[in-house]
Amino acid sequence: MKTSNTSLRDYEKKSMKWYVGYFVVLALFIWSMIGMNINLERISDGIPAMGRILALMVPPDTARLESSVIGMIETIQIAVIGTTIAAIFSIPVSFMAARNLGLPTAVSTAGKQILNAIRTFPSLVFGIFFVASYGPGPLAGVMALGINSIGMLGKLNSEIVEAIDPGPIEALEATGANYPEMFLYAVIPQVLPEFIGTTLYRFELNLRQASVLGLVGAGGIGVTLMQALQFRRWAIVGMTMLVIIVVVTILDYSSAFIRKKII
Amino acid sequence: MEIIECEGLGVTYPGGVEALKNVDLTIEDGDFVIVVGLSGAGKSTLLRTINRLVEPTTGTIKVDGRVINNLDKKELKEYRSEVGMIFQNFNLVNRSSVLRNVLAGRLREVPTWRTLLGLFPEEDVEEALSCLERVGIKEKADSRADELSGGQQQRVGIARALAQEPKILLADEPVASLDPPTSHAVMQDLKRINEEDGITTLVNLHFIDLAQEYGEKIIGLREGELVYQGPASKVTEAKFEEIYGRSITADDQLTAGGEADV
Known part of the structure; x- marks a missing residue:
């Protein structure tokens, strides 16, 4: 009984580490997006231009x-x-x-x-x-x-x-x-x-x-x-x-x- | 005539482990000696001290009447070329051909400029091939070493040692990685070479049945100390128990199947 309790606690500790890791990565991502002033609208705005340029490459x-x-x-x-x-x-x-x-x-x-x-x-x-x-x-x-x-x-x-x-x-x-x-x-x-x-x-x-x-x-x-x-x-x-x-x-x-x- | 004489031989490794303690030992020219003891008893250290892969800390080793403790670099290489060694894990270069592995035993005989260019004289190649023939695998000369079975690889190891035309052969647990039938075949090869060429042979083993079957003389080591030295015929089970410091179990016998099928 005692051993199973310790291993359960170890397991909880390990999954806590994972959650902290996820949170840090997410926070870094959002911080970078805000810093660059990047949002979905700006990303989608560029897509038509990409299409036009790619079309101009064909035929080579x-x-x-x-x-x-x-x-x-x-x-x-x-x-x-x-x-x-x-x-x-x-x-x-x-x-x-x-x-x-x-x-x-x-x-x-x-x-x-x-x-x-x-x-x-x-x-x-x-x-x-x-x-x-x-x-x-x-x-x-x-x-x-x-x-x-x-x-x-x-x-x-x-x-x-x-x-x-x-x-x-x-x-x-x-x-x-x-x-x-x-x-x-x-x-x-x-x-x-x-x-x-x-x-x-x-x-x-x-x-x-x-x-x-x-x-x-x-x-x-x-x-x-x-x-x-x-x-x-x-x-x-x-x-x-x-x-x-x-x-x-x-x-x-x-x-x-x-x-x-x-x- | 004595070929190897150790006096007060001791080895202490840098970590402080005393692998050999005050060993006095005599081996006669042409002897076939089995060294027994538990793992960690100092068997490998003893063999490696004889060809100076391990440096003795105390005592002297005389080979052919000459003290070999203080040979200079050149003398040491010359001396080592007279002592062949066979290893538990064969220690072959897997990607090289069998012949090239055996030619390694001729390196000392051939000028370095030739060996570095790979230009072995015809007679050295012939010698290497005849060594392969003696262990029955001449037809494998051009195969890559790792294409061979374990028993065949150990025979390449024996051929490499034979190619040195040695006075002494040291075999460190030569059958520990092999199955029982192959173990017997390799032990028979070693014994036959000892009888035909009169090469003094020391074999480390931990299986007592193999030791009794093949050994003429037995050396027993226990925790770095020499506890038995004498004819194999006089070694009883009680003596083995004294060497091992515990009762003999199935694991100590090859036929009982302790480590078979490994």
Whole structure:
């Protein structure tokens, strides 16, 4: 009897926490709505305009198909180079940041902090920074994606390293293998397929990022999109959007398919 | 001739746990020794102290007449290559091929520039394959390690140790993850290798029936202390009860089905 009473009280405590949580979220939502002066009337007022603009995008301006495809190819190239650079640079940092390879704690903490710092910046901030440094064009886009992706790839990959089975490392140590051999024969085979998986996943994200980075002048199809938006050429916007959607979808599925096959 | 001599061997882990206390131990060259004791009695620590995966806190270990407590890094790697080890959880690289796992046992024999490039000389690959042949799974050389059954994986572990051409073989609970028939098969492999090659073998076990069936000599550990050292034939049930510090139950016997079907 006594135990059932305590567990009932625990249950009540837990559901109280949930109610407090709901209330806090609701309060935050209402506070934000009032602060922004948003109400249902204003939301519904915009809908007809949305409809008109979407209608203007159809049919897409087929005369711009070729230039959109050329822009998209540049976007793919930006994503490929940016992801490759990030993959190469993130790998040493992810081993450095992992806490289970016997490196001094100060080293892995430093590694983790570097990765955290990089992830704080949104890619658009990197984009604007590199457009300012290198001038507008694909190189700025490549640099922005390359540096920005190191943060996420490094973090995911270091977590993969931390999750490996220590058994094979011990077994290799017991054979008298040296440190590079232990690394190559016991650590690398455990992490490599998953590293490729995270890199492909980042490539999918980078393809979308690269489409948008053109908005700040960092090359690719985004440049066409930005100009069409500025001059309200909705049929051209429609054409570029169509190309982006089709290409991103195809590459997304292919990359996800390869990832499944590898892991 | 003695191959392993421990004198006053003690291990205290950083947390303060005394895993081994003042152990004096002699093992003759070519012996097949079973180390028994409850889990936590210090069996794994004893084996890992012999190949210095665990550092002794006190006492000395002599192997082949040489004290191995203070080997420098290079000497330690050289020494470890003469001691093969087999693990409860096999400790294979699951995603690598069986052959590559066994070649790990040849790393010390092959120059590092070759091993890092994966360029093993023909004779080392042949050696690895012949080790697989000795444990009856040569045809699995190209399979991924995790495609094999538990018993086959443990044989890969044995082949990896054999590929080192060791003087001593340490097996830490080699059958604890296997079912009873496979356990017997693996114990028979170990025994056969001991008889054919004369490799001194130490096997940690907690099943007393396996210990009696396969052991020539038995070492009993209880709470880090050596409580028995002698021929297996002289170990009675009463002696086991003394080593275990309690009465023998069905769980202590493989055939009684204590941990069967795990």
